[in-house]
Amino acid sequence: xxxxxxxxxxxxxxxxxxxxxxxxxxxxxxxxxxxxxxxxxxxxxxxxxxxxxxxxxxxxxxxxxxxxxxxxxxxxxxxxxxxxxxxxxxxxxxxxxxxxxxxxxxxxxxxxxxxxxxxxxxxxxxxxxxxxxxx
Amino acid sequence: xxxxxxxxxxxxxxxxxxxxxxxxxxxxxxxxxxxxxxxxxxxxxxxxxxxxxxxxxxxxxxxxxxxxxxxxxxxxxxxxxxxxxxxxxxxxxxxxxxxxxxxxxxxxxxxxxxxxxxxxxxxxxxxxxxxxxxxxxxxxxxxxxxxxxxxxxxxxxxxxxxxxxxxxxxxxxxxxxxxxxxxxxxxxxxxxxxxxxxxxxxxxxxxxxxxxxxxxxxxxxxxxxxxxxxxxxxxxxxxxxxxxxxxxxxxxxxxxxxxxxxxxxxxxxxxxxxxxxxxxxxxxxxxxxxxxxxxxxxxxxxxxxxxxxxxxxxxxxxxxxxxxxxxxxxxxxxxxxxxxxxxxxxxxxxxxxxxxxxxxxxxxxxxxxxxxxxxxxxxxxxxxxxxxx
Numbered sequence: 001x002x003x004x005x006x007x008x009x010x011x012x013x014x015x016x017x018x019x020x021x022x023x024x025x026x027x028x029x030x031x032x033x034x035x036x037x038x039x040x041x042x043x044x045x046x047x048x049x050x051x052x053x054x055x056x057x058x059x060x061x062x063x064x065x066x067x068x069x070x071x072x073x074x075x076x077x078x079x080x081x082x083x084x085x086x087x088x089x090x091x092x093x094x095x096x097x098x099x100x101x102x103x104x105x106x107x108x109x110x111x112x113x114x115x116x117x118x119x120x121x122x123x124x125x126x127x128x129x130x131x132x133x134x135x
Numbered sequence: 136x137x138x139x140x141x142x143x144x145x146x147x148x149x150x151x152x153x154x155x156x157x158x159x160x161x162x163x164x165x166x167x168x169x170x171x172x173x174x175x176x177x178x179x180x181x182x183x184x185x186x187x188x189x190x191x192x193x194x195x196x197x198x199x200x201x202x203x204x205x206x207x208x209x210x211x212x213x214x215x216x217x218x219x220x221x222x223x224x225x226x227x228x229x230x231x232x233x234x235x236x237x238x239x240x241x242x243x244x245x246x247x248x249x250x251x252x253x254x255x256x257x258x259x260x261x262x263x264x265x266x267x268x269x270x271x272x273x274x275x276x277x278x279x280x281x282x283x284x285x286x287x288x289x290x291x292x293x294x295x296x297x298x299x300x301x302x303x304x305x306x307x308x309x310x311x312x313x314x315x316x317x318x319x320x321x322x323x324x325x326x327x328x329x330x331x332x333x334x335x336x337x338x339x340x341x342x343x344x345x346x347x348x349x350x351x352x353x354x355x356x357x358x359x360x361x362x363x364x365x366x367x368x369x370x371x372x373x374x375x376x377x378x379x380x381x382x383x384x385x386x387x388x389x390x391x392x393x394x395x396x397x398x399x400x401x402x403x404x405x406x407x408x409x410x411x412x413x414x415x416x417x418x419x420x421x422x423x424x425x426x427x428x429x430x431x432x433x434x435x436x437x438x439x440x441x442x443x444x445x446x447x448x449x450x451x452x453x454x455x456x457x458x459x460x461x462x463x464x465x466x467x468x469x470x471x472x473x474x475x476x477x478x479x480x481x482x483x484x485x486x487x488x489x490x491x492x493x494x495x496x497x498x499x500x501x502x503x504x505x506x507x508x509x510x511x512x513x514x515x516x517x518x519x520x521x522x523x524x
Contacts, residue, residue, distance in 0.1 A: 050523070052523075054521050055469055055518065057468065059469060059521075
């Protein structure tokens with residue numbers, strides 16, 4: 001039997017893909033387990049989480065500039081992820097990483113922060129290149 | 136069987152009828168099933184005569200419905216976009232030399248993109264006439280006309296603002312001045328009475344899957360003078376097969392390949408349903424729902440309605456403090472209410488009304504109920520109350 005630590009939420013399938021008005025890439029995923037309050041708390045370490053009251057279902061949104069945004073409902077297995085236009089290739093795995101490190105607790109937070117720094121570094125390099133090319 | 140909703144209704148409220156009406160009348164579904172039960176009756180292609188000649192029946196139904204003829208001047212296509220492409224590119228090909236064309240800010244990309252493609256190829260210069268309130272006037276069209284103007288393409292009903300354009304004076308003026316006038320009736324055909332015997336259009340475009348209640352994949356156009364538009368597709372017609380040049384007779388001049396028989400059968404049945412129910416009855420029901428919806432929506436703090444007095448059953452709005460996509464997502468997933476969000480393929484309208492950000496659109500059909508409208512406005516109220524403002 002696997003330990004609880006390794007029972008991570010997995011993506012079962014991607015059911016929809018669409019390019020949005022702002023150029024971001026939207027993907028809708030079906031997960032093998034419903035999203036939890038714990039996942040929302042984990043998300044708070046990495047971006048802005050909004051979860052308004054008084055809706056029929058517990059809706060949340062997550063926004064992380066230059067990375068991704070997420071929309072979904074806790075208790076649901078479906079989630080919508082938007083990959084920001086500018087660095088889609090660099091952030092393509094970011095949602096998977098969030099799912100992967102969520103169950104790691106404190107260790108997961110610091111590990112993902114480290115990965116995030118590395119991605120930001122690549123973003124800066126790319127931005128620097130584009131500024132040089134533009135000048 | 137009553138209409139299909141009673142035994143197959145899934146647990147959602149469908150308010151996206153301006154995109155595609157749902158559900159379809161039972162007799163439309165029956166007609167599609169009937170059409171496929173026997174081998175297709177394809178004049179010129181089949182020797183069998185067992186099934187109905189849907190092509191002729193549907194053309195005659197369309198001619199009667201739109202008061203235009205002869206029936207052979209009704210051409211079947213995939214949808215309104217397909218019709219507009221055939222007409223716009225066909226007219227440009229026929230004209231041969233560069234010319235000036237006019238369209239409006241109210242248009243769908245089915246008009247804007249073919250015209251933009253011609254503009255990019257240097258075939259046309261293009262003027263885009265702005266709308267005022269929710270309509271485009273003859274005066275505004277006249278202002279844009281220059282000696283090189285040969286073509287005006289204009290929507291009859293806005294898919295965002297639900298405004299019906301007064302096309303008769305425009306058609307009369309353009310006809311008198313020998314300017315080809317293509318009217319995009321995708322949103323109006325089936326919703327309001329259209330009498331083409333009284334409106335001298337060059338061509339009138341319709342689609343089946345909206346207010347004509349047919350299945351997706353069938354549309355068409357009426358063309359007054361087929362010689363104004365060059366043929367841009369050639370192929371098998373089941374007639375004059377020895378000749379390698381595509382036939383010039385109507386309607387095969389613009390129709391190549393096997394027809395969408397189930398679609399045509401559904402269009403035929405859809406028109407029959409409208410006539411049997413009464414277009415006035417349909418229009419009254421959908422517009423009553425629309426007005427009720429607007430009345431309720433106006434009461435909700437934080438709602439901006441972009442068309443408080445539409446002529447079609449379409450209501451476009453935004454909720455303060457919440458992005459239209461997010462609003463649509465919550466309404467669909469938490470309340471099972473399906474609406475359309477975003478730009479509705481009409482980007483220029485949105486540049487004017489919401490800085491190009493898009494909005495939520497609710498659109499109604501004869502099969503929408505008052506309870507569904509109330510449930511929708513209750514849900515919108517809850518979403519609006521949850522928004523950060």
